[in-house]
Amino acid sequence: MTFLIPTHDQARAGLRAMKTVLTAAGPLAPIRREALAAIQQHLLRTEFDLDALGPITPEELAAAVDDPALRTQLISGMVTLTLASDTVADEEQAAIERFAAGFAVASVTLEQLRKFQTERRMALRFDVVRRSLAGPAFKQLYEDQGFLGVVKNLGSFAGLWENTAVAERYRGLAHYPDGSLGKELWRFYVANDFKFPGEKHGAPESLLSHDLTHILGGYGTDFQSEGLVLAFQAGYRRQDPFSVLVFLLLNGQHGVRLTAFADAARGYYNDKPGAIDDVVRxxxxxxxxxVDLTEHWDFWAVMDRQVEDLRREYGIEPALA
Incomplete structure (x- = not known):
């Protein structure tokens, strides 16, 4: 489990700090109240009265939270919460900066927020992509298949050629047993009219963990469901999980298109009660x-396994649990 569970007192101090950040420029916005409530319910399992939580100083917070990893997680949580709204005030960033200084920790997500606030968009895109899902996926592809493998995958994705051997392997999933991961992946591609890896415009194999997460997690392919898949992947990732959430919110709330694989929208979550709660859930x-399904997961070794068996083995709870 990547998310560190704080003690009851640490959770209260952390929620006070988050509220201090989110009210630095004005009253607590409804979408941020929903996010705080969702964090309490789904992650912290606490029931504090948000209206009764008072502000906290960096010194008080540092005294309450002394673990460096938990401190870094808390700063990342603050950044993510500010991005849950479609605007970020300078006062909010300044409040996070004070807490980070009091903690004496460096934060990847805080540096991403700095780039966003100063409109260094190229640097922001590069950093978020290389740390979220696509960057590590292509790094892993290079480690597994070398430079030529990367070229072949990108060439087929760009529509320059078909990698027939790869494409035929995925087309062959049609003959796998019903209910198996391989057969469900084949159905997923056919139902959504997606190209198979290796086919022209087919997704690179290194991104297959995302599509397989759709199946194992039981998520659809509409815009909101794509956000839930990303949030789910962020949850099980062992490295830079909050960079995936930053990717999600920049893409869905701030209209920053980061890759060719994801369409962007601005303010998507603003008028959808419960949508941010679903993301946190x-x-x-x-x-x-x-298990981290993005970290050298050999999915071909389990393609013939039943999806329900894999869900139990990997600890994937029913979608509505």
Whole structure:
């Protein structure tokens, strides 16, 4: 589990700090109240009265939270919460900066927020992509298949050629047993009219963990469901999980298109009650998964296994649990 569970007192101090950040420029916005409530329910399992939580100083917070990893997680949580709204005030960033200084920790997500606030978009895109899902996926592809493998995958994705051997392997999933991961992946591609890896415009094999997470997690392919898959993946990731959430919110709330694989929208979650709660719920569900499916997961070794068996083995809870 990547998400560290604080003690009851640490959770209260952390919630006070988050509220201090989110009210630095004005009253607590409804979408941020929903996010705080969801964090309490799905991650912290606390029931503090948000209206009764008073502000906290960096010194008080540092005294309450002394573990460096928990401190870093808390700063990342603050950044993510500010991005849950479609605007971020300078006062909010300044409040996070004070807490980070009091903690004496360096934060990847805080550096990403600095780039966002100063409109260094190229640097922001590069950093978020290389730390979230696509960057590590292509790094792993290079480690597994070398430079030529990367070229072949990108060439077929760009529509320059078909890698027939790879494409035929995936087309062959049609003959796998019903209910198996391989057969369900084949059905997923056919039902959504997606190209198979290796085919022209087919997704690179290194990104297959995302599509397989759709199946194992039981998520659809509409815009909101794609966000839930990303949140779920962020939950089970062991490295830079909050960079995936930053990717999700920049893409869905701030209209920053980061890759060719994901369409962007601005303010998507603003007028959808419960949508941010669903994102936090998906992250919490992912945090209880026992394996990081983005870290050298050999999915071909389990393609013939039943999806329900894999869900039990990996600790994937039912979608509505």
């Amino acid at each position: 998906a992250f919490a569900r992912g945090a209880r998964v026992t």
